[in-house]
Amino acid sequence: MIHVKHACVIGWPIEHSRSPLLHGYWLKKYQIPGRYDRIAVSPETLDSFIDGFAGRGFVGGNVTIPHKEAVFRRVAVADPLTARLGSVNTLYLSDGTLYGTSTDGYGFVASAKQAVKDLDFAGIRVAVLGAGGAARSILGALLEQGVGRISVANRSPERAEAFAAEFGQKVEVVPWHGVETIFARTDMLVNATSLGMTGKDPLRIDLSPLPAHAVVCDIVYVPLLTPLLVSARSRGLRIIDGLGMLMHQAVPGFERWFGVRPEVTAELRSLLEADVMAKK
Numbered sequence: 001m002i003h004v005k006h007a008c009v010i011g012w013p014i015e016h017s018r019s020p021l022l023h024g025y026w027l028k029k030y031q032i033p034g035r036y037d038r039i040a041v042s043p044e045t046l047d048s049f050i051d052g053f054a055g056r057g058f059v060g061g062n063v064t065i066p067h068k069e070a071v072f073r074r075v076a077v078a079d080p081l082t083a084r085l086g087s088v089n090t091l092y093l094s095d096g097t098l099y100g101t102s103t104d105g106y107g108f109v110a111s112a113k114q115a116v117k118d119l120d121f122a123g124i125r126v127a128v129l130g131a132g133g134a135a136r137s138i139l140g141a142l143l144e145q146g147v148g149r150i151s152v153a154n155r156s157p158e159r160a161e162a163f164a165a166e167f168g169q170k171v172e173v174v175p176w177h178g179v180e181t182i183f184a185r186t187d188m189l190v191n192a193t194s195l196g197m198t199g200k201d202p203l204r205i206d207l208s209p210l211p212a213h214a215v216v217c218d219i220v221y222v223p224l225l226t227p228l229l230v231s232a233r234s235r236g237l238r239i240i241d242g243l244g245m246l247m248h249q250a251v252p253g254f255e256r257w258f259g260v261r262p263e264v265t266a267e268l269r270s271l272l273e274a275d276v277m278a279k280k
């Protein structure tokens with residue numbers, strides 16, 4: 001009898017998740033007898049769902065909004081970076097223990113390296129806009145890559161201040177209004193706020209002080225080309241969109257659950273692009 005491995009994504013709501021499309025594509029491509037389902041888990045039922053995770057036959061899964069922090073507190077923490085972040089997006093069972101890890105930061109770095117071939121993070125100066133969960137994962141991963149300095153600007157300055165206190169002296173806080181004053185000293189600009197998403201305000205900043213070699217990244221992927229990326233491209237700057245991060249953050253989980261390290265290909269990107277265009 002063929003053993004079908006079963007993984008899932010949990011969230012509340014969960015209909016929007018593109019993870020089933022992504023993992024379903026890889027399961028088919030690698031002809032793996034597996035399943036990946038979306039499961040709506042309310043905050044009230046989260047504890048019992050996690051307690052019964054192994055009993056339901058799952059090998060692992062993903063965790064999305066609003067459960068990333070709550071699940072972190074209920075599972076074994078897989079690695080020091082995750083311990084620092086205090087949130088998980090990926091679960092896996094090992095010897096009967098349920099582990100949680102965060103792969104968003106990995107996804108950001110892997111996406112950037114795939115999009116900009118000669119990108120070397122060592123010593124570069126990065127400006128990060130935002131201080132939410134995604135910004136936190138990105139900061140952790142950038143520091144692991146050996147960047148020289150990270151300047152964080154956030155609408156609510158106290159959240160950025162907390163980052164600086166926690167992540168150490170390579171991280172500085174800069175004002176949200178007038179953040180452009182640091183752009184002349186910036187090699188990479190990252191939008192990790194939700195501004196620019198369909199239905200939200202655009203991110204209104206002046207990119208003209210950025211040097212010509214600067215790379216501009218947006219982790220928002222609906223729309224694919226945010227107003228920020230359109231503006232950066234029109235200035236001739238290199239751009240990295242949020243879809244790459246979404247695809248790459250899924251790689252470690254799939255490999256652990258199903259035993260194959262999946263490739264992020266142009267075909268997969270086209271599939272997700274079509275889905276974003278259809279449902280935006």
Ligand SMILES: NC(=O)c1ccc[n+]([C@@H]2O[C@H](COP(=O)([O-])OP(=O)(O)OC[C@H]3O[C@@H](n4cnc5c(N)ncnc54)[C@H](OP(=O)(O)O)[C@@H]3O)[C@@H](O)[C@H]2O)c1
Nearest residue numbers: 130131132133134135155156159192193194219242245246
């Ligand atoms: N590409 C990917 O794989 C990927 C992965 C994760 C997240 N994302 C996207 O990244 C974005 C952020 O996600 P998150 O999980 O970090 O969310 P979050 O924890 O809620 O943080 C939201 C961030 O956006 C800022 N923000 C929201 N509205 C704003 C406004 N009107 N003006 C200025 N700043 C505003 C918040 O600032 P305050 O602190 O002042 O509220 C905060 O810094 C979302 O759009 C999400 O879809 C993409």
